[in-house]
Amino acid sequence: MGANADGEPVDTEEAIMQATYRALCKHGYANLTMQAIADEFDKTKGVLHYHYDTKEALLVAFLEYLLSAFEQNIAVEGRGDPDERLEALIDTLLFGPPERGTFDHWELTTAMLEVRTEAPHNDEFRRQLSRNYERVEATVIAIVEDGIERGVFRDVDPEQVATLLLASINGSRIYQVTLERDDVAEITRASLRAILREWLYRSDSTDDTH
Amino acid sequence: MGANADGEPVDTEEAIMQATYRALCKHGYANLTMQAIADEFDKTKGVLHYHYDTKEALLVAFLEYLLSAFEQNIAVEGRGDPDERLEALIDTLLFGPPERGTFDHWELTTAMLEVRTEAPHNDEFRRQLSRNYERVEATVIAIVEDGIERGVFRDVDPEQVATLLLASINGSRIYQVTLERDDVAEITRASLRAILREWLYRSDSTDDTH
Secondary structure (H helix, E strand, O other): OOEOOOOOEOOHHHHHHHHHHHHHHHHOHHHOOHHHHHHOOOOOHHHHHHHOOOHHHHHHHHHHHHHHHHHHHOOOOOOOOHHHHHHHHHHHHHHOOOOOOOOOHHHHHHHHHHHHOOHHHOHHHHHHHHHHHHHHHHHHHHHHHHHHHOOOEOOOOHHHHHHHHHHHHHHHHHHHHHOOOOOHHHHHHHHHHHHHHHHHEOOOOOOOOO | OOEOOOOOEOOHHHHHHHHHHHHHHHHOHHHOOHHHHHHOOOOOHHHHHHHOOOHHHHHHHHHHHHHHHHHHHOOOOOOOOHHHHHHHHHHHHHHOOOOOOOOOHHHHHHHHHHHHOOHHHOHHHHHHHHHHHHHHHHHHHHHHHHHHHOOOEOOOOHHHHHHHHHHHHHHHHHHHHHOOOOOHHHHHHHHHHHHHHHHHEOOOOOOOOO
16 A cells, blocks of 8 residues: 555655545545645645646546555455355445455545546546446456356356446445435345345256256 | 426526536536526526525525436336336336436436535435435335235345345446446346346246245
8 A cells, every 4th residue: 555564655646645535535526625635635735736737637646546445445355156256246345345444435435436426527537437347347257257157157148247236336335325324235235145146046057058 | 397388497496406407517516616507597696695595505405406307207107017117117217218308317317426426425415315215216116016916026025126226227327427338227227127037027926825
């Protein structure tokens, strides 16, 4: 994460990203001014402008920082059976990693939602979000293909399964931070598990061509 | 929609809501100032302030306006078999109503995403979004319960099915407007259909207690 033994950021850009994250969590995207970021930063506003010409340039770097935090948070062990790997990935995408605490999962979800909201107006944001989506999608597709290959999953369209998983997890996390109820992610997990176990996984691998 | 025969808004508050919608589509939520709204409005900024004390009061009314547009857009015929009604509701939630054109579906999706992003910071927004969620959820649950009752759906947990449908549709619509790819909603529909047909619907209603 680019921090030294005391957890202090080792370089100014990392410190600016951390200050932006704190300012975003505190004030929301609509009030994320350069001044609000500078207030969370132990150097002057001039230093912000020295590193990033414009607020937009800073925010493009910040989205990259958030997505890399997100990808780090969802890194899942590559071992185990396809069903175990798929369920572990769903749990991590929905609820964050079992350990580790650099970023609070729901705070990061809220921050990513706020930055994502700028994407309809910003090509560069859309490009970055698409690359991130495609990396996570490729992970899910690889697990599903492996399950089909090994004869433990039904012969489904891996891209369809990946899209449904990612869309439902994305929608569920966004509901979780924008509705009054706090059970949407939990119910989504139960529903996805039921569908995986009763539809995707083959209860009997001898009832087909195998 | 409170418009006269020429499509002109019949009252000032309706006109302010329409101006806010245009300003939001044009500038995005982060740049949605009272001035930007006034620029889309044929009366003075003073009239905005006369009707809404604060920008927040205006935005609370605006969210109500958006959600009512959304609920109007997804009103689905109450007739037909449960499977037909469920698939029609999914199509409408994902792609908008088959006819009608007051609001463009993807523009409305973007506008709702932008306002939703304020919800983590705003109790009143969360309350309104929750009531809307619960109304749509109740519609899905009623269809699933009807299908189970009639013996054409498997005996699933209707709340789990509703949560998964709404989360995947919400996530899919948000991906559709924030990623570079334009196939996410289409793939989500195909995936939901496969799961409904191969998992939820009973292919043979005699293989159980019936």
